[in-house]
Amino acid sequence: MPFNRPLPKSQQRSTFRSSLASLAEAEKMMQVAVLLPSSAFVGWLLGAGLDKLFHQTWITLVGILFGGISGIVYVVRMVITAGAKKGAGTGPNSDNSGPGTGAGK
Secondary structure, three states, X not given: OOOOOOOOOOXXXXXXXXXXXXXXXXXXXXXXXHHHHHHHHHHHHHHHHHHHHHOOXXXXXXXXXXXXXXXHHHHHHHHHHHHHXXXXXXXXXXXOOOOOXXXXX
């Protein structure tokens, strides 16, 4: 009969730590929700200021577009880095050879 290693006791996270982690995730989502409109607003303000300065009428639209695009780029970069942090070391090819992997020592 083959020997099976016993499963380690699951270490449950404390409720404080898990609630703090969920609060941090909610803060990240709020940052995304506030970032896009605020970047377009700042682009609109800068474009309107440049319109007044140079006596033009098209720079406001360019400012809004530039602000919106820069906000989207920042959000995409933030999502990519968050995905890289969350998925690090959890894949099937990771070097974690702890209990339950079948690798003998």
